[in-house]
Amino acid sequence: xxxxxxxxxxxLGIDTGGTYTDGVLLNYDSREVLAxxxxxxxxxxxxxxxxxxxxxxxxxxxxxxxxxxxxxxLATNAIAEGKGxxxxxxxxxxxxxxxxxxxxxxxxxTPNYYYCDGGHDLYGREKxxxxxxxxxxxxxxxxxxxxxxxxxxxxxxLNPEHENxxxxxxxxxxxxxxxxxxxxxxxxxSVERATTAxxxxxxxxxxxxxxxxxxxxxxxxxxxxxxxxxxxDGTLMSDEFASRTPVETIHSGPAASAIGGRFLSGLDDALVxxxxxxxxxxxxxxxxxxxxxxxxATVGDYETAVSAADLFSVALGGDSHIxxxxxxxxxxxxxxxxxxxxxxxxxxxxxxxxxxxxRRTWSEASPEWLEYWFLLREPEDSRVLQSAHAKNLVELLDxxxxxxxxxxxxxxxxxxxxxxxDDLWRQEIIGKAGLTPTDLLHVEGRYxxxxxxxxxxxxxxxxxxxxxxxxxxxxxxxRQAVEMxxxxxxxxxxxxxxxxxxxxxxxxxxxxxxxxFNSVYNTHPHLETLFRLxxxxxxxxxxxxxxxxxxxxxxxxxxxxxxxHEVANALGAIAGSVMVSEExxxxxxxxxxxxxxLGYYVQTSxxxxxxxxxxxxxxxxxxxxxxxxxxxxxxxRSGADNPEVVVEMETEGLDTYRIRxxxxxxxxxxx
Amino acid sequence: xxxVGVDAQRAHELVWEKITTLELPPGAPINEQELxxxxxxxxxxxREALKWLAHENLVDVTERHGLYVADxxxxxxxxxxxxxLSLESLSARLAAERVESDDLVVLQxxxxxxxxxxxxxxxxxxxxxxxxxxxxxKAAHNKYLAQTLERLFGLSRRLWYLALxxxxxxxxxxxxxxxxxxxxEEGDADRAEExxxxxxxxxxxxxxxxxxxxx
Numbered sequence: 001x002x003x004x005x006x007x008x009x010x011x012l013g014i015d016t017g018g019t020y021t022d023g024v025l026l027n028y029d030s031r032e033v034l035a036x037x038x039x040x041x042x043x044x045x046x047x048x049x050x051x052x053x054x055x056x057x058x059x060x061x062x063x064x065x066x067x068x069x070x071x072x073x074l075a076t077n078a079i080a081e082g083k084g085x086x087x088x089x090x091x092x093x094x095x096x097x098x099x100x101x102x103x104x105x106x107x108x109x110t111p112n113y114y115y116c117d118g119g120h121d122l123y124g125r126e127k128x129x130x131x132x133x134x135x136x137x138x139x140x141x142x143x144x145x146x147x148x149x150x151x152x153x154x155x156x157x158l159n160p161e162h163e164n165x166x167x168x169x170x171x172x173x174x175x176x177x178x179x180x181x182x183x184x185x186x187x188x189x190s191v192e193r194a195t196t197a198x199x200x201x202x203x204x205x206x207x208x209x210x211x212x213x214x215x216x217x218x219x220x221x222x223x224x225x226x227x228x229x230x231x232x233d234g235t236l237m238s239d240e241f242a243s244r245t246p247v248e249t250i251h252s253g254p255a256a257s258a259i260g261g262r263f264l265s266g267l268d269d270a271l272v273x274x275x276x277x278x279x280x281x282x283x284x285x286x287x288x289x290x291x292x293x294x295x296x297a298t299v300g301d302y303e304t305a306v307s308a309a310d311l312f313s314v315a316l317g318g319d320s321h322i323x324x325x326x327x328x329x330x331x332x333x334x335x336x337x338x339x340x341x342x343x344x345x346x347x348x349x350x351x352x353x354x355x356x357x358x359r360r361t362w363s364e365a366s367p368e369w370l371e372y373w374f375l376l377r378e379p380e381d382s383r384v385l386q387s388a389h390a391k392n393l394v395e396l397l398d399x400x401x402x403x404x405x406x407x408x409x410x411x412x413x414x415x416x417x418x419x420x421x422d423d424l425w426r427q428e429i430i431g432k433a434g435l436t437p438t439d440l441l442h443v444e445g446r447y448x449x450x451x452x453x454x455x456x457x458x459x460x461x462x463x464x465x466x467x468x469x470x471x472x473x474x475x476x477x478x479r480q481a482v483e484m485x486x487x488x489x490x491x492x493x494x495x496x497x498x499x500x501x502x503x504x505x506x507x508x509x510x511x512x513x514x515x516x517f518n519s520v521y522n523t524h525p526h527l528e529t530l531f532r533l534x535x536x537x538x539x540x541x542x543x544x545x546x547x548x549x550x551x552x553x554x555x556x557x558x559x560x561x562x563x564x565h566e567v568a569n570a571l572g573a574i575a576g577s578v579m580v581s582e583e584x585x586x587x588x589x590x591x592x593x594x595x596x597x598l599g600y601y602v603q604t605s606x607x608x609x610x611x612x613x614x615x616x617x618x619x620x621x622x623x624x625x626x627x628x629x630x631x632x633x634x635x636x637r638s639g640a641d642n643p644e645v646v647v648e649m650e651t652e653g654l655d656t657y658r659i660r661x662x663x664x665x666x667x668x669x670x671x
Numbered sequence: 672x673x674x675v676g677v678d679a680q681r682a683h684e685l686v687w688e689k690i691t692t693l694e695l696p697p698g699a700p701i702n703e704q705e706l707x708x709x710x711x712x713x714x715x716x717x718r719e720a721l722k723w724l725a726h727e728n729l730v731d732v733t734e735r736h737g738l739y740v741a742d743x744x745x746x747x748x749x750x751x752x753x754x755x756l757s758l759e760s761l762s763a764r765l766a767a768e769r770v771e772s773d774d775l776v777v778l779q780x781x782x783x784x785x786x787x788x789x790x791x792x793x794x795x796x797x798x799x800x801x802x803x804x805x806x807x808x809k810a811a812h813n814k815y816l817a818q819t820l821e822r823l824f825g826l827s828r829r830l831w832y833l834a835l836x837x838x839x840x841x842x843x844x845x846x847x848x849x850x851x852x853x854x855x856e857e858g859d860a861d862r863a864e865e866x867x868x869x870x871x872x873x874x875x876x877x878x879x880x881x882x883x884x885x886x
């Protein structure tokens with residue numbers, strides 16, 4: 001125990017990004033990075049990529065690891081791809097006419113929602129008697145067709161009695177997991193709360209499986225340490241908490257990046273730009289903390305009540321597909337492909353085919369020939385090969401990567417979209433390769449892990465087709481990338497909309513667009529316009545150094561690229577604090593006329609205490625103590641070491657007070 | 672360690688299910704390695720789960736010959752039935768005295784569901800019967816009683832599967848439940864206790880007969 005070596009505290013941070021899963025091993029006290037590891041993200045099952053990182057990262061003595069923390073896009077991804085489980089949502093006391101007249105039904109994140117009598121009013125008084133028999137009948141009717149139940153009762157944050165009663169009764173008639181709205185959100189927005197409850201219910205099993213897989217991988221490497229997960233606002237929670245509230249992990253990846261950027265740069269105020277393979281994510285650090293969005297997080301089409309970092313994402317990264325858009329406009333993204341340099345390094349045949357392509361005349365060498373499809377793995381499940389096209393395609397690609405025009409001809413279709421290969425991409429059975437910014441870096445000799453010649457040939461073909469010099473095309477592509485990122489920064493910070501750069505056109509009568517373009521390209525002979533960013537830019541992610549120099553120049557600020565910036569996202573997963581916030585509401589108890597205040601209620605998510613008239617002061621003091629105690633207890637249970645509590649109070653009008661206690665501390669390390 | 676916890680828990684559930692449904696019959700040898708392979712997990716969590724099951728009297732450990740599924744004998748049955756008879760009766764009595772309106776809604780819903788299940792769906796019927804007894808215990812508002820009954824019910828499950836091929840109790844027990852809900856609703860503690868006692872006693876009498884016939 002007293003040996004020097006055994007007192008080292010190491011922590012392992014893991015981030016699953018759109019392209020790569022990164023791992024970093026850190027000495028917690030000295031903040032020294034000891035090892036890093038990168039593995040491709042496996043979208044079909046994130047746990048596989050994480051297992052590879054845990055297996056692959058250099059660890060001398062696993063017993064020195066005191067914590068593992070993971071940020072994951074699992075929840076976001078599962079929602080976007082409809083991989084969540086089936087949920088029955090019971091809306092207690094919601095007005096069906098109101099919901100349908102505003103067409104809000106589609107926002108509930110499940111098609112199976114049912115209206116039931118019950119609910120409370122603005123003062124926490126029972127609005128309508130709870131129809132428990134009707135609710136149990138409904139549950140009996142649907143319980144075999146769903147995997148989980150979500151319950152949201154009208155004004156449940158003010159009075160969760162009906163949700164709690166339904167929970168008690170429903171858990172005695174079925175074994176399905178049951179999620180209650182008031183436990184996830186104390187905000188009053190009833191639709192967002194219902195959506196959050198439904199999403200949480202649909203993600204329970206998904207996240208539980210994930211946690212088990214990560215724990216298994218840890219076990220295989222003999223890592224015996226607490227496992228933490230990153231929330232959407234960058235704070236940490238224990239894996240047990242995460243298994244109950246998976247919806248809180250929405251957007252945890254980008255939030256962790258921002259925290260990693262702050263951790264490495266040491267800056268309290270900065271714009272963090274995380275350039276990945278697929279996207280570039282923006283977040284703002286103010287006074288040492290990631291700014292949190294005032295509205296709840298939005299994921300796909302759903303607005304939730306989940307607190308998440310204020311983030312902005314643009315579909316541009318090192319592996320963005322460079323294609324030819326309308327009027328020979330160069331397009332970057334939104335699709336992510338394997339760089340041709342990489343493909344050619346894996347399949348030498350591709351290089352010789354590119355050589356042959358470069359010798360053809362321009363009309364026979366259109367940029368479509370630069371897009372290759374290839375087999376990533378054999379399909380395990382033959383059901384995905386049910387269509388004849390899918391089957392033929394897999395057979396064809398079994399012989400090696402093929403360019404798209406050849407595939408189209410072989411399958412006898414007119415357009416690639418007709419092949420219906422979406423499922424095969426999503427399940428990562430086939431992959432796409434093409435010209436990317438990473439290839440341009442190979443040509444320039446700035447970043448050359450793979451086949452330089454393949455990149456040169458591809459750029460040559462792409463340029464020839466437009467009768468341009470390769471250098472000119474490279475310049476244009478980089479300018480385009482800078483423009484996209486500056487556009488993202490300006491719209492993110494100003495909260496104003498401006499037509500995105502890819503939609504071209506410099507309309508003469510649009511001063512906003514003119515101002516933007518003139519600021520980026522400085523073309524006007526007399527008028528100089530410019531954006532000046534007050535904070536420095538902290539660049540993170542592997543390609544950051546190549547993309548961001550010019551961006552900082554255009555925004556007239558400095559670019560800071562801290563050491564280890566390429567794994568800042570994984571560092572962010574361990575640099576965050578454990579945080580738990582608890583709310584207590586104080587609101588008046590009225591007489592039946594609704595005019596006279598009889599006393600005050602002090603409401604927590606579990607129960608309610610009654611105070612007599614004239615006792616507002618006492619009830620507020622009691623509520624503050626209660627909130628502090630609850631937050632402290634929950635933070636300790638969630639793995640915080642010595643948490644500090646801050647209590648805030650705000651009034652909501654109508655004599656209603658919201659007391660919020662935030663308990664925050666460093667994660668408690670093992671032993 | 673927590674990982675073992677997760678897997679051991681799952682292993683416990685799976686083996687418990689196998690033993691109580693007689694997929695692993697009384698006296699059958701248990702092979703840890705095979706179970707671990709079948710569940711796709713390590714041997715450690717399976718071993719952990721088997722320890723718990725031994726503690727719950729469902730697995731026997733012998734020094735020489737390893738692990739076996741515990742035997743079922745008439746003596747065990749006798750002791751088990753004594754406990755359940757008196758505790759289930761107490762549960763019904765307290766329920767009649769303390770039932771709240773939400774408890775009644777649950778009991779009614781379960782009874783309604785029972786009525787809609789056909790006798791062929793024997794497993795569903797058993798699970799519903801289990802839920803019903805749980806709901807009565809809940810209505811008795813005594814958590815220690817509920818916990819104790821839950822453990823005893825788990826042990827009875829194996830007996831029930833053993834008797835199942837010969838058992839004709841179930842439709843009758845549905846009737847009993849109806850009477851019992853009525854008695855609880857009316858607050859008639861004596862009647863509730865009596866119905867429950869009879870209901871549980873009939874079950875054990877029947878099982879005993881079957882076991883003795885099989886000897």
